[in-house]
Amino acid sequence: MRPATRTGCRVTGCFPLEETLRALDDLVTKGKVRHIGVCNLSAGDLKRGQGITARTHRTRVVSNQVDRVVG
Structure with missing residues (x-):
């Protein structure tokens, strides 16, 4: 398990x-x-998750809703 960030x-x-x-x-x-x-997954976490799903032949994540307001 990785440390809480x-x-x-x-x-x-x-x-x-x-x-x-x-x-x-x-x-x-x-x-x-x-x-x-x-x-709210970081780009790194999302990329790691996509790698995991590709490697294990599981369903891929199709969207990441980011809690940011531009402006």
């Missing part, structure tokens, strides 16, 4: 990304959800 609703390091992606893939496989979307 963000708090609140952000990635905390409490759950390994691999475990989370496996659980989300199980929901897609069971027909409970159609797609996987995430919120």
Whole structure:
């Protein structure tokens, strides 16, 4: 498990990304959800997640909603 780097609703390091992606893939496989979307992942975490899903042949993350306001 990696150290906690963000708090609140952000990635905390409490759950390994691999475990989370496996659980989300199980929901897609069971027909409970159609797609996987995430919120506020850093570009590095998203890239790492896409690598994990490609390597393990699991459902890919299709969207990342970023909590930023430009302006």
